[in-house]
Each structure stands twice: as structure tokens, then as C-alpha cells.
Amino acid sequence: MYDVLVIGGGAAGFYAAIHIAEKRPNTKIAILERGKDVLNKVKISGGGRCNVTHAEFNPADLSKNYPRGEKELLGPFHTYASGDTVGFFEERGVALKIEEDGRMFPVSNSSQTIIDCFISEADRLGIQIKTLCAVAGIEQIDEEGIKKWKVAVGESFMYCKKLILATGSNPKMWKYIEELGHTIVSPVPSLFTFNIKDERISEIPGVATHAEVKVIPKKNFGKKSSKTKSDVSGLFSEGPLLVTHWGMSGPAILKLSAWGARSLEAYNYQFKIQVNWVPDYHQNGLLELFLKVKQVEKKTVLRTKVLDIPKRLWANLVKAAGIDDTITWPEVSKPQLTSLAEQLTAGIFQVNGKSTFKEEFVTAGGVDLKEINFKTYQSKMLPNLYFAGEIINVDAITGGFNFQNAWTGGYIAANGVVDELNANTY
Known part of the structure; x- marks a missing residue:
């Protein structure tokens, strides 16, 4: 019998196990990881x-970076936030730097x-790490009269007083949780x-600049989508x-994808965006600037980049x-300059599909936040069950x-586990 089993050998699982072991020495803890490597x-x-x-x-500002979980995380961030994380690592000899x-x-630049x-x-701290331990069921x-947990691992069973689920976006684990009675918000x-395939950008990969992007709402979703209409008005980055x-x-783009995760999924990832490549200007103001340049510049429009954007763009x-x-500038017509101002401040691009951002795959979805006590991260429905990390319906923008x-x-x-273990005698 373990005091605590942590399912999931990732960031949240290790962090929870380490803090339990520090606060309550001699607690019998094991981390179960389905793969051959942890973290x-x-x-x-x-x-x-x-x-x-x-x-x-600042906890209030920090919480604003979570499209799902902003309201729920405000309290937890007042308890433990970025400054506490920095302290944790620095106390253990791992210096961090701000870019x-x-x-x-980490200052070492190495994970x-x-x-x-x-x-x-x-x-x-004597925490057991058990790899290649795929969980096959939870009961x-x-x-x-005391609620305990029976965890199936292969052909055998492990038992514990407290169970922490920190398995990230794991469909199999979500299924087990659902079978226990929890609601799972479907992942997207x-x-x-x-x-995007578009001549304006197809030959210039690697070009980077500061821009404003917004999603243009559709009137209809198209035949392929079975989703209900989703509002993207105000979806801006x-x-x-x-x-x-x-x-x-x-x-x-990544911020837009995070805030619009559910709306854009409902669009089947087929939608249009409007890009302002020069956020300091609006279309009419930019046209006025061009008309002034036209009065004094003699070179070709192509060779006279009057704005701070990449030359190839x-x-x-x-x-x-x-x-x-x-x-040349003297030859260019007002309608042409109007069109250029529009391309720069309100260019429309058709999006046809998405790609994963490097290896950092994140999902929106997971255990319904209404069913979690955010003072302890314990299930409101099942005693002695705790959640941590992306297994719950919380996700953030990149950074x-x-x-x-x-x-x-x-x-x-x-902390919730330690308080419960200290309060109960088994």
C-alpha cells in the first residue's frame, strides 16, 4: 500500500511528488510512467x-494568458506563481534567466x-520512479469505510491512499476518469x-515582422462541419x-490559435484572416503617407521601402x-496606392488547415473545471483523487x-494531499 501514487512522469507529476516528500518525510510515494523515460x-x-x-x-496578469482557466487559476496563482517557481529551482542550484x-x-540553456x-x-527524497508502467484501469x-484506490498496472494491482493524476492530454486516462463519473471537455x-498557400508569402519563408492578425467571421460553416456556430468576432492578436x-x-499566430482553439476547430480550420503588417497605421493614414511620398520621391515604388517591414515582404x-x-512614385496612380495601403493594413489570407507548433503540442480540453476544488486540486466528486497539469481543461498561450x-x-x-494525510489516520 502506497500513501500516494502519481500517474504521469511529467512536469506536474514530479513537482507534486517532490513537494509531498519534502513536506512529509517517509511518505511512501511512487511515480508511474507508461513510457521508458520520464519528463x-x-x-x-x-x-x-x-x-x-x-x-x-502578478497573479492577475499571469492568469490572462490562459484561454481556458483564467478565472479558476487566479486563486491558485495567489498561492503559487512564477516567482515561487524561480525560487524552487534556484534553491536547488538551477539558475534561471529572463529573455x-x-x-x-535555465542559464545552462539545456532542459x-x-x-x-x-x-x-x-x-x-526516496520517491520511487516506475517506468513502463501503463495503467490499465482505476477503481x-x-x-x-475508508476510500482507497486500486490501480491496474499490467496484470497486477497497486493500492494507495491518495491518487494524483498528472497524465497530460491522455485520451485513455480521460476515458478512465469519465468512467469514474467525471465530465471530460472534449479535446481540440x-x-x-x-x-496558407498565397503568392504574397510563398517565396519568402523565414521573413518575420510585427503584425496584427484577426479572424474574419463566416456566415456559414460549410457542409463538413457538424459543430454549432461559434463566434470569432473579437478574435485578434x-x-x-x-x-x-x-x-x-x-x-x-500561436496566440490566435490558443484563444480561438474551439472556434477554429468548429470552422474545420478553413477560415480567413486579415493581416496588418504595419500596426502603427490604418489604411487611410497610410494612403495619406504614400501621397506625400509621391510628391517628393523619384525612384521606383519597389526600390523605395518607406515603411519598416522586411524588403522581400x-x-x-x-x-x-x-x-x-x-x-516610379511620380507615375504610380492613387488607385494603385490605395490598393497597396490595403495590402499592407488589411490583407486577406485564406487558411486551409493547421500544423503542430514544433513538438509543443497542447490541447484545449480535459477534466471539467467545475468538478475540481482549486484550493486543493482535489476532485469534488471523488475523495482522495487529485489532478495536476494539462489533464484538466486548462491551456495557455506559448511562453x-x-x-x-x-x-x-x-x-x-x-499541499492538499499532505493536509489530508496528516488529518487522517489509516
């Missing part, structure tokens, strides 16, 4: 550097530093890039935009506006926020 997502995060958290230290965009990484820290702590049993992808071989990526948008590469959800959930679940 795989930590390893590949941030291109192998591990984007540990984000330098947003220009607020993302935080292995974080993995080594967790493995070392688990070893020091709550009653022994003399979040954090994805847009597939601003930030760095990266042109790729398959379309568009970068923080501006400017050239493609000039061409898209119907301005030949030999046309270290998904890991912070794991750290906060793991820490608070650990």
Missing part, C-alpha cells in the same frame, strides 16, 4: 532548452538541467500554426509573425497591389505558461 515534454520544450516559466509575477520576451530558461534536478530530488474501493488542438514554408507561425505586396517593378500551470497545480495538489 519527455520537459526535454523537448523550448527547442531543448525548457521554457520553465514566464517573468509575469527579452519574458520567457524564462537536461531541469530533468537532472527532478531526478536528483526524487532520489534524495475506488472501500475498506472499512491549441497552439498550432496556419497553413498582435505580435511577431513568422512566414514559413507552409504558411504563418510566430507568437501572433514589401516587394511582394507592391506586386500584389498591381504596381509593376518599373513604376512558459503551460509549465507554470503544471508547477502551480502540482504544488497545490501536494
Whole structure:
């Protein structure tokens, strides 16, 4: 009989186990991982550097980075947030650094530093790590009026007083939880890039610039979608935009994909976006600028980039506006300049599908938040059952926020478990 079984050898699972063992020495704890290695997502995060958290230290502002979970996480972030995460790692000799965009990484620039820290702590605290332990079922049993857990692993069973589920976006585990009576919000992808085939961007992969992007609402969903109509009005994002071989990526697109995860899934990922490549301008203001340039500039429009955008992007948008590469500013017509201003501030692009953002696959969906007590991360329906990490219906934009959800959930679940173990005699 274990005091605590943690199913899932990822960020949230390790964080919870370590904090339980620290607060309550001699607690019998095991982490069960279905794969042969633990902490795989930590390893590949941030291109192998591990984007540990984000330098947003105000709980209210921090919670605004969660399309699902903003309201529910506000309280937990007042208990445990980014500053606490920094303290945890620094106390264990892992220094973190803040990059220009607020993302935080280990100074070593290696996710292995974080993995080594967790493995070392688990070893020091006597936490058992059991790999290749695929869970085949979960059952709550009653022994003399005390609720305990029976976990099927292969052909055998393991028993525990407290069970923490930290398995991330695992459909099989969601099925088991649903069978226990919980509601699972159906998962859809979040954090994805847009597939776009368009002459304006097809030959310039690697070009990056600051832009505004918004989704244009559809009147109809089309025959393929069986989903109900979803409102995308107000679905807007601003930030760095990266042109790729398959379309568009970068923080501006990823934020849009996160906030619009369910709406865009309802569109079957077939929709249009409007891009303003020069957010400091609107169409009429930009036309006024062009008309002033026309009065003084003698070179060709193509060769005179009057805005702070990449040269190759400017050239493609000039061409898209119907301005030949030999046309000079004195020769260019007002309708052509109007068209150029429109291409720059309100260009329409058709999105046909999505692609996963590197290896950082995130889903919107999971255990219904209404069924979780966020003071302890314990199930409101089943005593002695706790959740942490992406298994619940919480997801974030890119930038270290998904890991912070794991750290906060793991820490608070650990406290909940410790308080319960201390209060009960078995």
C-alpha cells in the first residue's frame, strides 16, 4: 500500500511528488510512467532548452494568458506563481534567466538541467520512479469505510491512499476518469500554426515582422462541419509573425490559435484572416503617407521601402497591389496606392488547415473545471483523487505558461494531499 501514487512522469507529476516528500518525510510515494523515460515534454520544450516559466509575477496578469482557466487559476496563482517557481529551482542550484520576451530558461540553456534536478530530488527524497508502467484501469474501493484506490498496472494491482493524476492530454486516462463519473471537455488542438498557400508569402519563408492578425467571421460553416456556430468576432492578436514554408507561425499566430482553439476547430480550420503588417497605421493614414511620398520621391515604388517591414515582404505586396517593378512614385496612380495601403493594413489570407507548433503540442480540453476544488486540486466528486497539469481543461498561450500551470497545480495538489494525510489516520 502506497500513501500516494502519481500517474504521469511529467512536469506536474514530479513537482507534486517532490513537494509531498519534502513536506512529509517517509511518505511512501511512487511515480508511474507508461513510457521508458520520464519528463519527455520537459526535454523537448523550448527547442531543448525548457521554457520553465514566464517573468509575469502578478497573479492577475499571469492568469490572462490562459484561454481556458483564467478565472479558476487566479486563486491558485495567489498561492503559487512564477516567482515561487524561480525560487524552487534556484534553491536547488538551477539558475534561471529572463529573455527579452519574458520567457524564462535555465542559464545552462539545456532542459537536461531541469530533468537532472527532478531526478536528483526524487532520489534524495526516496520517491520511487516506475517506468513502463501503463495503467490499465482505476477503481475506488472501500475498506472499512475508508476510500482507497486500486490501480491496474499490467496484470497486477497497486493500492494507495491518495491518487494524483498528472497524465497530460491522455485520451485513455480521460476515458478512465469519465468512467469514474467525471465530465471530460472534449479535446481540440491549441497552439498550432496556419497553413496558407498565397503568392504574397510563398517565396519568402523565414521573413518575420510585427503584425496584427484577426479572424474574419463566416456566415456559414460549410457542409463538413457538424459543430454549432461559434463566434470569432473579437478574435485578434498582435505580435511577431513568422512566414514559413507552409504558411504563418510566430507568437501572433500561436496566440490566435490558443484563444480561438474551439472556434477554429468548429470552422474545420478553413477560415480567413486579415493581416496588418504595419500596426502603427490604418489604411487611410497610410494612403495619406504614400501621397506625400509621391510628391517628393523619384525612384521606383519597389526600390523605395518607406515603411519598416522586411524588403522581400514589401516587394511582394507592391506586386500584389498591381504596381509593376518599373513604376516610379511620380507615375504610380492613387488607385494603385490605395490598393497597396490595403495590402499592407488589411490583407486577406485564406487558411486551409493547421500544423503542430514544433513538438509543443497542447490541447484545449480535459477534466471539467467545475468538478475540481482549486484550493486543493482535489476532485469534488471523488475523495482522495487529485489532478495536476494539462489533464484538466486548462491551456495557455506559448511562453512558459503551460509549465507554470503544471508547477502551480502540482504544488497545490501536494499541499492538499499532505493536509489530508496528516488529518487522517489509516
